[in-house]
Amino acid sequence: MEFYIVNGGPRKKFNTAQLLEKASEGILDELKKSHGEDDINIHHIHLYDLNFKGCKSCFHCKRIGGKYYAQCPIKDDLLDLIPKMEDADGIVFGSPIYFGEITGEIRSFFERFLFSSFVYGGESNAPKRMPIGMIYTMNVTEEVFNQVYGSKFDILENVFEDVYSKPHSLKVYDTYQFSDYSKYENYAFDPELKAKRKEEHFHIDLDDAYDLGVKIAQESLKL
Ligand SMILES: Cc1cc2nc3c(=O)[nH]c(=O)nc-3n(C[C@H](O)[C@H](O)[C@H](O)COP(=O)(O)O)c2cc1C
Numbered sequence: 001m002e003f004y005i006v007n008g009g010p011r012k013k014f015n016t017a018q019l020l021e022k023a024s025e026g027i028l029d030e031l032k033k034s035h036g037e038d039d040i041n042i043h044h045i046h047l048y049d050l051n052f053k054g055c056k057s058c059f060h061c062k063r064i065g066g067k068y069y070a071q072c073p074i075k076d077d078l079l080d081l082i083p084k085m086e087d088a089d090g091i092v093f094g095s096p097i098y099f100g101e102i103t104g105e106i107r108s109f110f111e112r113f114l115f116s117s118f119v120y121g122g123e124s125n126a127p128k129r130m131p132i133g134m135i136y137t138m139n140v141t142e143e144v145f146n147q148v149y150g151s152k153f154d155i156l157e158n159v160f161e162d163v164y165s166k167p168h169s170l171k172v173y174d175t176y177q178f179s180d181y182s183k184y185e186n187y188a189f190d191p192e193l194k195a196k197r198k199e200e201h202f203h204i205d206l207d208d209a210y211d212l213g214v215k216i217a218q219e220s221l222k223l
Helices: 015-032 078-086 104-115 142-149 154-163 191-222
Strands: 002-007 041-046 090-098 132-137 168-172
Touching (some): 015 168, 015 191, 078 104, 090 104, 104 154, 132 154, 132 191
Parallel strands (some): 090 132
C-alpha cells in the first residue's frame, strides 16, 4: 500500500513536520496489524524541496479527446509525482497558516494536483477515491480562529470531497513559533504563555495527529 505525507511548510523539524510524522506513525501502526511492513510504503514529500509552479490554465487536462486529458502536462518535478499520488491509498497534507491561508507552495501544489482531476459539474476524473488528511498549524488561538477565519478552508476541502473524499481535518492552534522567543521581535505573543501551551497542549495535538493517521489507514482498507 502506498501513502504520501506532504509537508507544505518550509521547516522540516517544527510543528507541521512533527505532526505529520505522528500521522505517519499512526498509519504505519494501524496497517501493521493486518499487513507486513514490506507491503506498506509511506513516502515523505517536502514541497519546498521541489521545483514547480501552480496551474498555468492551459486546459490540456480538460480538452476532450486530448493527449493529456485528466492529466497535468507541465514538465517539472510534479510531472511524475502527481500520477503516483493519484494512485495512492491515502495522503496526509500539512501546512502552516500564512496570513490566514495555507502556504503559497501547497496552494500551487493543490492547483496542479486537484484541477487535472476536477470536472466542472461532473464526476471526479481521479483514478480512485482515497482518504485525505489535512493538518493546519497556526499562531492564533481556537477562539480567534473561529472569529476571524471561521469556515475559510471549507472551499478547498469541498473540492477535495468532490475529487477524492472529505478530508479528515485537524487544526492545531497557538503553536510555538520561534525556537527562542527572546531573540525575535514580537509584541503579540507572550513567550511564557506560548511555552505553557506547548508544554500542556502540544502532546495532545500530536496524539490527535496520530489518531488522524489511524483513521486514514482504517479508511484506506475499506475503500
Ligand atoms: C509568513 C508567515 C505568516 C504567518 N501568518 C500567520 C497567520 O496569518 N495566522 C496565524 O495564526 N499564524 C501565522 N503564522 C504562524 C505560523 O502559521 C505558525 O507558527 C505555524 O505553526 C508554523 O508552522 P511550522 O512550525 O511548521 O513552521 C505565520 C508565519 C509566517 C512565517
